[in-house]
Amino acid sequence: MTERVVAPSVLSMDYSDTGAALQMLENSPAQWLHFDVMDGHFVPNLTFGPDILKGIRKGFSGILDVHLMTSDPACWVEPFRKAGADLITFHTEALDNDPSAVSELLDTIRSQGLQAGFSVKPGTPIELFASCLPHADLVLVMSVEPGFGGQSFMEGQLEKVRWLASQRAENDVTYRIEIDGGINGTTWKKAVESGADTLVAGSWLFSGDLDQKTAEMLQ
Ligand code: DX5
Ligand code: ZN
Numbered sequence: 001m002t003e004r005v006v007a008p009s010v011l012s013m014d015y016s017d018t019g020a021a022l023q024m025l026e027n028s029p030a031q032w033l034h035f036d037v038m039d040g041h042f043v044p045n046l047t048f049g050p051d052i053l054k055g056i057r058k059g060f061s062g063i064l065d066v067h068l069m070t071s072d073p074a075c076w077v078e079p080f081r082k083a084g085a086d087l088i089t090f091h092t093e094a095l096d097n098d099p100s101a102v103s104e105l106l107d108t109i110r111s112q113g114l115q116a117g118f119s120v121k122p123g124t125p126i127e128l129f130a131s132c133l134p135h136a137d138l139v140l141v142m143s144v145e146p147g148f149g150g151q152s153f154m155e156g157q158l159e160k161v162r163w164l165a166s167q168r169a170e171n172d173v174t175y176r177i178e179i180d181g182g183i184n185g186t187t188w189k190k191a192v193e194s195g196a197d198t199l200v201a202g203s204w205l206f207s208g209d210l211d212q213k214t215a216e217m218l219q
Contacts, residue, residue, distance in 0.1 A: 002176060002197040006214045007032035007065050009180070009202035010056065011047065011149045022059035029214045032063040034180070034200045037080075039070040042094055043147035050076075050083035057084030065200075067119065067180065069146045070094065074105055081112050089117030089140050089178075093124060099131050106135035117178070121146060126160040130167065136175045138198065139164050143191075144181030149202040153182030158194040165195025188217050 008030050013021045025033060035053055040046040057064060066085040068076055073090030080088055088109050095101040102118050109116035117138030120126055122145060133139070141160045144151035157179075164177045178198035179191045188199050205213055 002174075004192070004218055005032050005063075005176070005198045006030045006205075006217050007034040007063075007178070007198060007200045008205050008210065008214070009034040009036060009149065009200050011036045012202035012206040014206070018055075019059070022056065024210065026060050026062075028211050029218055030062070030210075032065045032198075033060055034065045034067060034202075035085075037066060037068050037070060037076065038147065042071045042091065043069045045147045050079040053080060053083040053085060063087060065089070065178075067140065067200075068094075074108065077105075077109055077112060077114075081114055085114060087115035087117060087138060089119050089138060091119050091121065091146070092129060093121055097124060097128060099129050102129060102132045103135045106132060110135075110137075117175075119146075119180075120160070122154055122157055126163055133164075133167055133171070133173045133175060136173075138176040138178055140178040140180055140200075141196070142181055143179055143183070143187075146181075151182055153184070153187040155187075155190070158190060161191060161194040161196050168195075185213070185216075 036047055038045045038047040063086045066080050066088045068090045073094050092102050106116040115137035119140035143154050143157040176198045177196045179196040180200035183201040184204040
């Protein structure tokens, strides 16, 4: 069994006191931080670049999980590696859903000493990317349309989680199955029951007792 991981999404962090927010995350039971990079083109929102990740790297010793929602993912690998990323995930749609291009970019990311992941938007079939699975350290299932925190969980996306879990059980592959979007006290359990082992949570996790919620998710 893959160890369960909770990755708070820093999109929902309190930016009025970044130092305190980071310290709280560093001292929490969460092992990873999820860092959403949006370019205002692949998705209709803008967030953070490598310089911000560099600052976060100084205050967080766990895994920095970078989720690229950008039209040109390849050009961002090196800047985010230099800034301190441990894992970089990009979207298949940014590569015209071409499985060869997806495998190639996963290999490139790994060749830079990073872990590599790919993600699909809710409307993209995951089965298209069966050949990419041996190249991936993580597959990210989006359970909302990427772009914004605070949206409702799309339960139908759990079918992709189940498919990824069965592929992993049947083949010699070891990727993590991450879910992102609309995770709360009810939906995280459904995701885990379906086979997810890496839980991204933003608005729900940051509203209330993050330590307690994280500890519950890890039980
Ligand atoms: C959405 C982002 C998510 C977002 C999740 O495009 O990829 O990581 O922060 O936020 P919640 O948990 O509020 O849906
Ligand atoms: Zn994300």
